[in-house]
Amino acid sequence: MGRPPTPLLSTDRIASAAMDLVRATGEFTMPDLARKLKVSPSSLYNHVSGRGQIVELLRERAMSEVQLPDDQPDRPWAEAVADILRSYRRSYARYPRLIPLLTAYAVNSSHAIRMYNMLAVTLHRAGFDAADTLRAITLMDCFVLGSALDLAAPEEPWESGAEVGPELAAALATGAPTPARADDAFEYGLAVLLRGLQPGG
Amino acid sequence: MGRPPTPLLSTDRIASAAMDLVRATGEFTMPDLARKLKVSPSSLYNHVSGRGQIVELLRERAMSEVQLPDDQPDRPWAEAVADILRSYRRSYARYPRLIPLLTAYAVNSSHAIRMYNMLAVTLHRAGFDAADTLRAITLMDCFVLGSALDLAAPEEPWESGAEVGPELAAALATGAPTPARADDAFEYGLAVLLRGLQPGG
Numbered sequence: 001m002g003r004p005p006t007p008l009l010s011t012d013r014i015a016s017a018a019m020d021l022v023r024a025t026g027e028f029t030m031p032d033l034a035r036k037l038k039v040s041p042s043s044l045y046n047h048v049s050g051r052g053q054i055v056e057l058l059r060e061r062a063m064s065e066v067q068l069p070d071d072q073p074d075r076p077w078a079e080a081v082a083d084i085l086r087s088y089r090r091s092y093a094r095y096p097r098l099i100p101l102l103t104a105y106a107v108n109s110s111h112a113i114r115m116y117n118m119l120a121v122t123l124h125r126a127g128f129d130a131a132d133t134l135r136a137i138t139l140m141d142c143f144v145l146g147s148a149l150d151l152a153a154p155e156e157p158w159e160s161g162a163e164v165g166p167e168l169a170a171a172l173a174t175g176a177p178t179p180a181r182a183d184d185a186f187e188y189g190l191a192v193l194l195r196g197l198q199p200g201g
Numbered sequence: 202m203g204r205p206p207t208p209l210l211s212t213d214r215i216a217s218a219a220m221d222l223v224r225a226t227g228e229f230t231m232p233d234l235a236r237k238l239k240v241s242p243s244s245l246y247n248h249v250s251g252r253g254q255i256v257e258l259l260r261e262r263a264m265s266e267v268q269l270p271d272d273q274p275d276r277p278w279a280e281a282v283a284d285i286l287r288s289y290r291r292s293y294a295r296y297p298r299l300i301p302l303l304t305a306y307a308v309n310s311s312h313a314i315r316m317y318n319m320l321a322v323t324l325h326r327a328g329f330d331a332a333d334t335l336r337a338i339t340l341m342d343c344f345v346l347g348s349a350l351d352l353a354a355p356e357e358p359w360e361s362g363a364e365v366g367p368e369l370a371a372a373l374a375t376g377a378p379t380p381a382r383a384d385d386a387f388e389y390g391l392a393v394l395l396r397g398l399q400p401g402g
Contacts, residue, residue: 026227026301096305100227100297103350108360113369116359120369132389133372138382139390142347143340149304150343158317159309168314168321171334181339188333189340196397 009039011047015057019095022058026097055105062098063111065091068118077126078194081140084119085190089144089151096152099145127199136197143189151182210240212248216258220296223259227298256306263299264312266292269319278327279395282341285320286391290345290352297353300346328400337398344394352383 007013017036021028030051034041048054069075069083092099107113116137123133150157155177158164164172175181208214218237222229231252235242249255270284293300308314317338324334351358356378359365365373376382 026298096301097227100301100350100353103354103358104297106355106357106360108362110364113359113362113364117364117366117369120372121366124368124371130368130371131375133368134375134382135386135389136393137372138351138386139344139393142351142386142390143344144347145350146343146345146347149301149346150339152301153304154307156307157304158314159307161309161314163311163314163318165318165322167325167331167334168318170325170331171321171338174332174335181335185336185339185343188336189343192337192340192394192397194397195399196393196395198396 018054022097056109059102059109062092062095077122080122089147092148093151096149147186219255257310260303260310261312263293263296278323281323290348293349294352297350348387
């Protein structure tokens with residue numbers, strides 16, 4: 001009867017511990033991570049090059065449920081984009097606290113690059129020039145990440161007080177409880193985006 | 202020569218200390234806040250009702266530079282909305298770490314309600330029904346908060362590695378350094394949104 005074996009340190013265990021810290025506190029530091037894993041900070045560096053690599057491991061997890069559709073050149077571009085963005089939002093909505101951390105670091109994970117490649121190919125084929133492709137992808141990113149945060153919002157995202165005017169009160173009264181409200185607003189926003197995006201415009 | 206007078210505890214000092222904690226760590230707890238202010242947790246409750254009120258004080262600060270245009274019923278609705286959203290993004294971009302904290306709490310600050318009232322009045326007057334007014338405001342919120350996070354992104358938000366395909370590489374090559382890239386993408390996204398939003402649609 002010895003003590004239970006200590007699980008070996010691995011990039012996977014390091015990423016899981018960092019994710020736990022982010023979910024609880026919104027942040028992780030290398031010293032906190034070492035303390036949580038009961039190892040010295042220097043032993044972390046035997047497995048990862050530093051904080052930046054851990055952030056990319058967390059990005060891989062946030063992206064892990066993104067399903068990319070098959071590339072079908074004949075399919076309308078807006079349908080392919082809609083599929084990607086729906087899946088992107090669902091995957092990120094699992095980790096809202098991670099979002100500002102991920103946006104503060106350059107994207108360098110295979111799964112993320114695969115998604116951005118597919119968006120770029122789809123937009124290029126639809127006739128968007130290179131500059132508009134970058135702008136459109138940035139817009140999609142901002143919309144999806146904002147929407148993932150909205151899905152984590154409270155049931156009633158606005159309190160109805162005396163200062164709420166009649167037009168805003170009428171609008172708020174139409175809202176179903178979250179997540180139905182957030183899902184409905186996301187589909188509306190997606191339709192607005194796809195209507196407003198104009199290839200070669 | 203006595204010790205320097207300890208500044209009196211006030212809601213303003215409490216909000217400043219909470220903001221410092223959020224900027225440094227992404228989060229604040231009441232015990233951390235008490236420690237930072239060198240007071241007991243219970244004395245915080247002589248000034249604020251709890252964490253929720255402090256979050257609203259932080260929201261007021263994030264909104265403090267939002268400039269609302271004069272209400273001009275004859276002005277095209279899209280111009281009024283564009284003015285509000287530009288100012289909303291600039292004000293929030295000062296505090297990107299605050300964004301997931303604010304979206305996790307119901308909005309209950311006067312400054313924020315004033316802005317949402319103005320958006321609702323403008324959309325209602327333009328012919329949006331109550332349900333679409335809520336959806337459109339939610340879309341604007343998601344877009345603005347995502348764009349405020351984008352403004353805090355690194356100079357090169359994507360790393361160019363071997364996995365980046367030719368279409369994505371061409372798009373990335375058109376991007377100016379941040380903040381010019383983020384500003385340009387925001388204006389493009391704003392135009393897309395305003396083109397895609399259809400009253401009574």
